Amino acid sequence: MSRLYLRCAICSRQQADGLISSAMWGRLELPPGVEVDHPALKGSTLRACPSCVGHQPDWQERLLVALGIEVEVDFRREAAQ
Numbered sequence: 326m327s328r329l330y331l332r333c334a335i336c337s338r339q340q341a342d343g344l345i346s347s348a349m350w351g352r353l354e355l356p357p358g359v360e361v362d363h364p365a366l367k368g369s370t371l372r373a374c375p376s377c378v379g380h381q382p383d384w385q386e387r388l389l390v391a392l393g394i395e396v397e398v399d400f401r402r403e404a405a406q
């Protein structure tokens with residue numbers, strides 16, 4: 326069985342998946358209807374490493390931008406509330 330890795334969609338850092346490491350990583354579900362092919366994407370879930378989440382308050386937006394997904398108006402509005 327191959328080992329699972331978490332991969333940061335922002336900085337491409339990889340870390341072996343596990344209960345503790347996984348809990349520290351940010352996760353973001355792709356917006357409905359969005360289909361992209363990216364090595365950091367697992368199903369419809371993107372991950373961001375603790376370092377990126379800690380230093381970049383807008384990491385969710387950066388994840389989407391990193392995948393070439395335009396941030397939708399709804400997303401911005403939700404984030405502002």
Ligand SMILES: [Zn+2]
Nearest residue numbers: 333336374377
């Ligand atoms: Zn990162």
